[in-house]
Amino acid sequence: MATVFGTIAVLALAVAGFFVPAAFGGGGAVYSACVLIAIFAVMAYGLDLIVSDLGEVSLGHPVFFASGAYATALLSTEAGLSPVLTFVASLAVAMALALLVGFITLRLREFVFSLVTYAVTVVALTLAENWSALGGSDGIAGIPLFTVDAGIASFRAVTDRDLWPVAYGLLLATLWLVSAFRRSRLGNAALKVHLNPRLATMSGIDPQKTRLMVFLVSAPMTAAAGWLYAYQRAYISADLLSPYFLILMLTAVVIIGRRLLLAPLMGVALILVQEKFFSFGGDVDRIILGCALIVSLAFLPGGIAGTARALAARIRRSDDPARTNAKNEGAT
Amino acid sequence: MSALLEVRDLKVRYGGNLALSVGALSLGHGEIIGVVGGNGAGKSTLVNAVAGWSRGAPRVEGSVQLGGRDISALPTHRRVREGLLLVPEGKLIFGTMTVEENLAEGIDDPGEGRKPYSVEEIYALFPRLAERRGHLGSQLSGGERQMLGIGRALRLAPRALLLDEPSIGLAPKLVRTVLQSVSDLRAHGLSVLLVEQNVKAAIEVVDRVLLLERGQVVLEGTAAEMRNNPRIAEAYLGAQRA
Amino acid sequence: MNLGQQILNGLVLGHSYALIAIGWTVLLGVARLVNFAHGQMYMMGAFVAWMVMAKVGLPYPLALVTSVLAGVLIGFVMQEVMLGLTLRQDLVSIMIVTLGFGYVLHGVAAIAFGSTGQILDTPFSTINVYWNDIWFTGQDLFIIAVTVAFFIALQLVLAKSRLGRLARMVAEDPKLAILAGVDVRRVYFGVFAFQGAAVALAGAIVGPRTPILTSMGFEEVIITFFVVVLGGIGSVLGSYLAGLSLGLFTAFFGALVSPAYTTPAAFLVLIAVLVLRPGGLAAKPGGA
Ligand SMILES: Nc1ncnc2c1ncn2[C@@H]1O[C@H](COP(=O)(O)OP(=O)(O)OP(=O)(O)O)[C@@H](O)[C@H]1O
Ligand SMILES: [Mg+2]
Numbered sequence: 001m002a003t004v005f006g007t008i009a010v011l012a013l014a015v016a017g018f019f020v021p022a023a024f025g026g027g028g029a030v031y032s033a034c035v036l037i038a039i040f041a042v043m044a045y046g047l048d049l050i051v052s053d054l055g056e057v058s059l060g061h062p063v064f065f066a067s068g069a070y071a072t073a074l075l076s077t078e079a080g081l082s083p084v085l086t087f088v089a090s091l092a093v094a095m096a097l098a099l100l101v102g103f104i105t106l107r108l109r110e111f112v113f114s115l116v117t118y119a120v121t122v123v124a125l126t127l128a129e130n131w132s133a134l135g136g137s138d139g140i141a142g143i144p145l146f147t148v149d150a151g152i153a154s155f156r157a158v159t160d161r162d163l164w165p166v167a168y169g170l171l172l173a174t175l176w177l178v179s180a181f182r183r184s185r186l187g188n189a190a191l192k193v194h195l196n197p198r199l200a201t202m203s204g205i206d207p208q209k210t211r212l213m214v215f216l217v218s219a220p221m222t223a224a225a226g227w228l229y230a231y232q233r234a235y236i237s238a239d240l241l242s243p244y245f246l247i248l249m250l251t252a253v254v255i256i257g258r259r260l261l262l263a264p265l266m267g268v269a270l271i272l273v274q275e276k277f278f279s280f281g282g283d284v285d286r287i288i289l290g291c292a293l294i295v296s297l298a299f300l301p302g303g304i305a306g307t308a309r310a311l312a313a314r315i316r317r318s319d320d321p322a323r324t325n326a327k328n329e330g331a332t
Numbered sequence: 333m334s335a336l337l338e339v340r341d342l343k344v345r346y347g348g349n350l351a352l353s354v355g356a357l358s359l360g361h362g363e364i365i366g367v368v369g370g371n372g373a374g375k376s377t378l379v380n381a382v383a384g385w386s387r388g389a390p391r392v393e394g395s396v397q398l399g400g401r402d403i404s405a406l407p408t409h410r411r412v413r414e415g416l417l418l419v420p421e422g423k424l425i426f427g428t429m430t431v432e433e434n435l436a437e438g439i440d441d442p443g444e445g446r447k448p449y450s451v452e453e454i455y456a457l458f459p460r461l462a463e464r465r466g467h468l469g470s471q472l473s474g475g476e477r478q479m480l481g482i483g484r485a486l487r488l489a490p491r492a493l494l495l496d497e498p499s500i501g502l503a504p505k506l507v508r509t510v511l512q513s514v515s516d517l518r519a520h521g522l523s524v525l526l527v528e529q530n531v532k533a534a535i536e537v538v539d540r541v542l543l544l545e546r547g548q549v550v551l552e553g554t555a556a557e558m559r560n561n562p563r564i565a566e567a568y569l570g571a572q573r574a
Numbered sequence: 575m576n577l578g579q580q581i582l583n584g585l586v587l588g589h590s591y592a593l594i595a596i597g598w599t600v601l602l603g604v605a606r607l608v609n610f611a612h613g614q615m616y617m618m619g620a621f622v623a624w625m626v627m628a629k630v631g632l633p634y635p636l637a638l639v640t641s642v643l644a645g646v647l648i649g650f651v652m653q654e655v656m657l658g659l660t661l662r663q664d665l666v667s668i669m670i671v672t673l674g675f676g677y678v679l680h681g682v683a684a685i686a687f688g689s690t691g692q693i694l695d696t697p698f699s700t701i702n703v704y705w706n707d708i709w710f711t712g713q714d715l716f717i718i719a720v721t722v723a724f725f726i727a728l729q730l731v732l733a734k735s736r737l738g739r740l741a742r743m744v745a746e747d748p749k750l751a752i753l754a755g756v757d758v759r760r761v762y763f764g765v766f767a768f769q770g771a772a773v774a775l776a777g778a779i780v781g782p783r784t785p786i787l788t789s790m791g792f793e794e795v796i797i798t799f800f801v802v803v804l805g806g807i808g809s810v811l812g813s814y815l816a817g818l819s820l821g822l823f824t825a826f827f828g829a830l831v832s833p834a835y836t837t838p839a840a841f842l843v844l845i846a847v848l849v850l851r852p853g854g855l856a857a858k859p860g861g862a
Contacts, residue, residue, distance in 0.1 A: 057666050059673075104845055111608050111665045115799055116848065118610070122796045123841045130834035243792050247677050250670055286681030293674035297667045298655050387749055412755035420753065428746050429739070436739060437754050488755055 018168055021161075031161040033276045035232060037269050038167035039225045042174045043245070044252040044264040046222030049178065051250075052258040053187060054214050055194030056109065060101055060117030061249060063124045064094045064219040066240040068226025070128070073140040073236050083146050087227050094223030095216055102215040106208050121241055128238035139237025146231040163232060170228060171265070174221055179261055181217060190214050222249075244286075251293040257305030334400060336361045336523045337382070337416075337492045342394035344374075344381045344547075351390070352377045352547040359492060364514065364524040366534045366555070368564070369544035375527040376421050378544065379494040382525070383418035384408040399444075399491065413439065415446055415491035419498065421527075424481035427470030431461055434469055434480055438487040448489035457513055458483060475506040482513070492523045499530050511537050535559055578708045580825045586714045588821020589721040590780040592814045594794070595801035596724060597769035597776075600732075603808025604745045605765045607660065608669050611652065611676035612773055612798055613791030618679060619645055619777025620786045621687045624694045634696045638778050645774025646767045648679070653766035660762050663748075676791055683788040691785040699782045713782050720779055724772075725814050732810060741765065745808075796837065800844050 021034040043065050050058045068090035075081040075089055101120055105113050128134050146157040146166065157163040181187045192200040193207045200207055230236050252267030271292070275285050300307045335358035344352040352374040359365055367375050380386045382396055385408045395404045403411050412418075425434050435451050442448060455462035458479040464472065472480060478498045485493060495514065499507040507530060514524055515537040528534035535541065541558040543551035551563055558564050594616060601607050609615075619641040626637040652675055653660065659668045701712030732738035743751040744761045752758055801820055805812030823843070824836045831839070 057670060104848075108848070111669050112848075114666065114669055115608065115803075116845075119796055119799060119841055119844070122793050123838045125793070126834070126837045243673075243677055243680070247674065250673070254670070283681045283684040286684070287678050290674040290676075290678035290681065294655060294671050294678070297671045297674075298659060301667075383753070385749070385753060407757075408752045409755050409757050412753060418753055420750075423747065423750065426743055426746050426750065429742060433739060436736075437743075437756075439755070484754065 014172055017172075018165075021164060026161075028159065028161065029276065031159070031164055033272055035160045035163050035167040036276075037265075037272050038164075038171040039229050039232065040248060040252070040272065041265040041268040042170055042228075043222050043225035044249040044268055045174050045178050046218045046220075046225070047249045048253045048264045049181065049190075049214055049218040049221070051253050053182070053190045053194065054211060056211075057114045057250075058117045058218075059114050059246060059250075060120040061218075061222050062121050062241050062245045063097060063101070064222040065226040065229070065245060066124065066128065066236075066238075067093045067097050068223030069230040069236045069240055070134060070140070070226075071223075072227045072230040073135075073143050076144055076230075077140060077142055080144075083148055083227075083231065086230075087224070090223045090227040091220040094219040094226075098215045098219035099212070102212045106211065121246065125238055125241035128241055135237065137238065139235060139239075141235045143230050143234045143236070145234075146228075157231070160232065163228075167228060167232075170224060174224070175261065175265075177217075177221065182259075182261075186210065186213055186217070247289055247293060251289060251296070255292055255296045255303055257303035260305060263303065263305065335359055336363075336399060337525070338395075338397040339382060340395045340397075342378070342381055342392070342396070344377050344393075345391045346388060350547060352381065354378060354394075354549055357542070357549075359523050359525055361523055362518050362521050363540070364518055364526055364538045366531075366538035366541045367525060367527045367544060368529070368531050368534065368541060371529075373544040374547040375544055376496050377547070379418060379496050379525055379527055380420070383416060383494055384411055385418055385420070387420075387422075412488060415442065415489060416494070417485040417488055417490035417492070418494040419478075419481045419485050419496060421496040421500070425469040425472070425477050425484065427468065430466055430468055431472070431480060432465045434484055435461075435487055437484070439489050442489035446489040446491060449483075449486040451487070454483040454486055457486075457516070474500075475502045475510070478502065478510055479513075482510075486517075490522060492525065493517065494525045494527075496527045497529060498526070499528060499533065504533075507533050531564060535564075576707055578706070580829050581822070582708055582710055582714075584822030584825035585818070586710065586717060586783075586821070587824055588818035589718045590776070590783065590817075591797055591801050591820050592817025593717065593721040593724065594773060594776040594780060595798040595805075595813050595817055596728065596810075597772035598798050598802050599805065599808060599810060599813040600728070600741075600772075601765055601769045602802060603810075604741045605660070605762055606663065606665065606745065607762075607765075608665065608672065609652070609766075609769060610669060610673040610795055611648075611679055611791070612672075612769075613793065613795035614676040614679035614683070615645060615648055615770055615773045615791075616777040616781075616794050617786065617788060617791045618648065618683060619774030620694055620781030621683055621692070621777075621788065622774070623778035623781065624692050624786065625687065627694075627696075628692070634698075638775065641774045641778040642771045645770035645772070645777075647770070648774075649766040649768075649770025650763065652770075653763050657759065657762070661748075661759070676795075680788060680791060687788055689788055691787045694778075694782040694786055696782050713779075717779055717783075720775075721814075725810065729810050737764075793837070797840075800840055803844060804847060 021030045024030045043061075046064060047058060047061045050056055050061070071090045071093045072086040075086050081089070101117065105116050108116055129137050134140075146163060148155045157166065189200065189205045189210045192203070192205055193210050197207055226240070248268070248271060251271060252264045255267045255270065256263035271289060274288065279285055280288070296303055302310065337359040339354060339357040342352065342354045342357075343350060367378060369375050377390070381390070381392045384392070384406070395402055397403065398411070398414055398416055403414060403416065406414065432451070435454060439448050449457075455465070460476055461479055461483060464476060469477070469480065482495065482498065498510050498514065502510065511533055514526060517524065526534060526538060535555050535558065538555050540552070540554055541564065542549050543564060551558075551561070553561070598609065598612055601609055622641045622644045623637040626632050626640045627634060652672065656668055656671055659671065696713055698712030698716045703710050703712070732741065740751070740756055740761055743754060743756060744758055748758050751761075797820070801813050801817045804820065805814070805816030820840060823840065827836050827839050
């Protein structure tokens with residue numbers, strides 16, 4: 001019974017989510033913000049799997065994001081491919097890159113892993129800026145509208161309001177995938193490798209293979225966000241590899257808390273609402289975002305959710321000191 | 333005359349588990365107290381907590397006084413500067429530095445009649461170290477490491493020395509050498525809290541013995557009283573079997 | 575190709591790289607910390623020097639001093655914020671926090687100095703020397719002289735002085751260093767201040783070679799990373815040699831292949847080293 005109610009609640013929530021932009025007045029700016037929140041959340045979920053489940057910090061995820069966007073931009077402008085085909089191509093390119101990066105970093109851990117993935121991003125940035133096949137420093141303009149023709153019916157997204165169903169659908173699919181991953185054997189193995197590598201090996205898990213597999217799940221997610229972002233912006237450039245996207249996804253992943261399904265979405269929403277509706281100009285926004293990242297790691301180790309929980313626990317404890325004391329003594 | 337080191341109501345927890353609970357412990361001037369007990373009895377936990385040090389993250393409550401002054405609130409390196417020196421269990425010297433460099437860090441002006449050992453005095457106490465002064469710490473044998481660890485502590489003009497199993501892994505002859513040098517230190521007015529599993533050897537040099545079991549002091553007495561105590565014999569045999 | 579010119583370019587570049595990286599070498603060797611804000615601190619050093627000279631009108635030596643002080647200040651603030659993480663040796667969080675700091679510094683610099691490029695002119699950079707078919711500036715010589723002096727001094731301090739010994743103790747085993755009466759927090763603060771000072775100095779000395787931009791930190795740190803890893807993490811002499819090799823490589827790759835792709839090419843070299851010698855990444859403590 002409980003699971004039936006649970007399913008109904010989740011479905012209701014999913015349906016309700018679709019009407020969030022409408023509930024906030026349904027203006028053009030609201031739809032734009034919501035589409036971007038959905039896209040960047042999908043981007044951040046890719047990183048979330050690496051950070052929260054695998055326990056490593058990848059600084060190379062902007063490359064997967066950019067690879068989706070670049071594949072889409074090139075194939076739609078040069079070859080005239082439809083969104084369905086560019087979607088498939090984005091995922092394929094990202095998985096190929098993930099294999100490459102995964103192999104390079106297979107045996108690297110902790111900060112060396114992060115350093116090398118960071119280097120991957122910077123190298124990709126210099127390549128994208130200089131390589132004329134990728135548009136060089138001008139980027140790629142003139143990405144066509146998101147149009148799907150299916151014989152009788154056709155779908156064409158002119159504004160962000162039109163694009164919202166696609167963005168929301170992508171977000172829901174990603175959420176489903178993340179929660180399915182966490183329930184899967186791979187997700188379990190990843191967590192074991194993260195928390196106790198030696199024990200994981202003893203229980204027959206191959207840590208290197210697990211890492212590679214998680215990479216192969218994570219990279220296409222982030223690339224799918226790049227895919228939609230290319231259509232949404234109609235123009236892309238090497239800016240996709242600039243620190244902004246890296247800091248944005250990192251902050252979104254850590255600010256609310258780890259291994260909470262909705263945390264990255266809430267993190268992205270928090271950041272974008274500030275930038276879109278309470279902005280103080282690009283440079284001050286930059287300072288705010290950087291400080292949010294610093295504060296969540298240096299002072300709120302469990303993120304906002306963890307801090308709230310700790311506070312609640314402390315309040316409960318101070319209500320009833322005798323009971324906690326008794327419990328401590330009993331533990332010995 | 334009041335004791336040099338006074339410990340009261342010391343409680344140490346790892347996570348939620350109470351690993352040590354000692355009501356009172358006092359170490360007199362020039363006294364050597366032996367702390368004995370089986371594996372996991374809480375011996376290391378005791379000396380570490382007195383020094384305010386640990387490789388883990390224990391929660392420590394209680395008060396520690398050194399020479400009548402409460403040092404419970406002092407950070408560990410300040411306690412060291414006050415003359416409370418711990419020679420820990422396990423890794424106790426710097427492996428990437430030579431013997432000489434390990435001994436280089438001294439204290440210039442300890443005050444209150446404390447006198448740091450000079451490097452030469454330490455070489456006189458442990459001639460082995462003099463022979464190996466140019467070797468890296470990581471190249472030393474277990475016994476040489478213990479000597480170097482103690483030597484390093486003496487350079488900082490200790491008033492109280494906390495030694496955690498200085499004889500561990502040593503040949504019987506070396507055990508006697510190390511414990512003999514501990515005993516010689518008393519002649520210099522030093523007080524020592526000596527953790528030992530080698531009860532038989534330790535009891536020859538200590539004034540008093542504390543027996544710890546599951547984090548509690550279960551027996552306490554002079555060395556003479558304890559020598560024939562069946563529970564000490566049992567602890568000793570237990571240690572032998574372990 | 576003018577061989578002599580490329581060798582000279584490589585040497586100047588190499589000394590620049592080594593000077594930029596030296597703070598990181600010590601930071602990693604002693605405190606086992608990494609600082610992704612390093613590039614932005616370099617940028618800050620260059621811009622503070624520019625501001626002191628171009629806007630305030632003070633001479634270059636005072637600009638150098640001001641840059642160094644700014645670097646120390648930034649290092650102190652960062653370490654103050656991260657002290658808890660440092661004492662817990664939570665490297666990954668520290669790394670991300672420093673990434674955040676770099677981002678904040680970029681924002682602050684854009685507000686303070688504007689986002690247009692600037693030229694940092696010094697009394698040395700306007701001296702041109704022609705010798706046969708080789709050309710260099712006074713600033714180039716200044717870079718080499720400062721770098722060599724800096725490395726010798728550092729090597730001496732780390733190997734011979736009490737300060738170096740304390741640093742090496744903390745690098746090997748911070749907990750044991752506490753038992754030797756060392757105030758480990760102060761050592762960490764000192765190392766961070768040193769790193770800030772060294773990289774800000776590098777900004778004020780190397781910065782004049784190219785136009786300076788407030789956005790240049792993101793990529794700048796990667797050169798440092800290459801130098802430190804290739805040099806064997808934490809080794810002072812190693813990072814000097816690595817800086818030099820990387821400088822020569824960059825000069826020749828730029829002349830023979832393409833200047834735009836030197837970073838990717840250097841990265842390939844780095845990957846080769848990482849794959850061939852994964853154990854070489856274990857830091858030798860103490861930076862000596
Ligand atoms: N870092 C730590 N984290 C959690 N528990 C610990 C830690 N250190 C010690 N303990 C626990 O505290 C208790 C006392 O350990 P302690 O090291 O003090 O024993 P000991 O008497 O020194 O034993 P040994 O003779 O083996 O050295 C043990 O039950 C041990 O499991
Ligand atoms: Mg012990």
